[in-house]
Amino acid sequence: MTPIEDMTHPDAHRKPLIGFTVGTQGDHGVAFLLRLAIWMAGGRSIRLTRLPDAIDGAMPDGLILGGGLDIHPARYAGDESFKAQFDNDRDDLEWCWMDWADTARVPAFGICRGLQMLNVHAGGDLHQSLDPDIIAAWPTSTIGYMMFRKPIRIEPGSHLAAATGSTTLEVNSLHRQAVRNPAPGFTVIARERASDGIQGIEAEAPALRMGVQYHPELLLHQTTARSLFRYFVDRCRGR
DSSP, X not given: OOTTTOTTSTTTTOOOEEEEEOOSSOOHHHHHHHHHHHHHTTOEEEEOOSOGXXXXXXXXXXXXXXXXXXXXXXXXXXXXXXXXXXXXXHHHHHHHHHHHHHHHTOOEEEETHHHHHHHHHTTOOEESSOOHHHHHTSOOSHHHHHHOOEEEEEOTTSXXXXXXXXXXXXXXXXXXXXXXSOOTXXXXXXXXXXXXXXXXXXXOSSSOEEXXXXXXXXXXXXXXXXXXXXXXXXXXXXX
């Protein structure tokens, strides 16, 4: 029985340290929400701004890769002429932390761009732009864009289903790229009901890898969003 399953284990009530990433330029609002989500889930947080070998103190028990600018297409043999904004320093930072997490067998949770980084790092690729017909049906105003919700279906028996207690959710949609081919070892565990687009992936090795295309940190008023962070933090407890 693992410490997560056995709450009498001496590590069962220790607060895991969760390292998280956001954009290298600002993103203070998203950083605040991720810190809040981790705190509400029973964890401690640290924003990762340096490479693993530059960390002097305790290393994280888990990683959360947040949303942000597109991953550079050179990372997955994509079209490098594609016009988009990139953050190469962040790509390098997250790549090194995922190398470390694979070696140390540390759980990782990806949100939007973070899901895409999990996939690309493990050998998968991306759609560099979504189907224009799909995007055309989405709101164009700022408020409409932020409030837009779409239904997704979740595979029964998946970590995401266990975390949220549901096989259907109404989620936000702030992305313009998506997983094309899942990396070896990853399973598609959520899809958009209307387009069948990939909305979630997960893998068991070298440790839990779980990613969602939506932004649960913007939905903390919902029980399912809070329980998703709690599920991940619990998986990092007593590692």
